[in-house]
Amino acid sequence: MNLHVVAYPELNPADYEWIQSFRRDHNSLYTVIAPHFTIVFAVSDMPAVDFIAEIKKQAQHATAIRFSMRVAVINKDAFSNNFDAFLVPDEGFSQVVKLHDTLYSDKLAPHHRLDISYIPHISIANSPDAQAIKKIVDHCNEKEFAINGLISSLDIINYENRTVTTIEKIRLPL
Helix, strand or coil: CCEEEEEEEEECCHHHHHHHHHHHCCCCCCCCCCCCCEEEECCCCCCCCHHHHHHHHHHHCCECCCCCEEEEEEEEEECCCCCCEEEEEEEHHHHHHHHHHHCCCCCCHHHHHCCCCCCCCEEEEEEHHHHHHHHHHHHHHHCCCCCCEECEEEEEEEEEEEEEEEEEEECCCC
């Protein structure tokens, strides 16, 4: 199993469609997974029951996170030859980072990639062509925008063979 923790944000329908319009045309995972923040990246060497118990333990004091994204940035994917266009929250950024760090604080600590900076984001495009991604980022940033949302749950998922299966959902109180 390739276990992850993702957060599918609550967004207003117009913002969701705006994000999906980019993803539909430019993101290879568009048909695989909905817009999301990845909080814990692939863990393949831990039994699911142990992974779930650890996530529940570490998330027990977590609360819902309000965020606002006002910028797109380019990022080199650490796991492939792709470049990505990310929507990154300025409001809520620190809360998502702290949640990420909390989930990796005990039994998942050996899986925490300290060689990669964690940037909370929703990916809207990916390509091996850096200039194509730069154009998408520039297009997004031409006009002021604010996508406000709420992270009110964490989904423990298995991602294998381009298929996402939700194993468990953890609600986060407001």
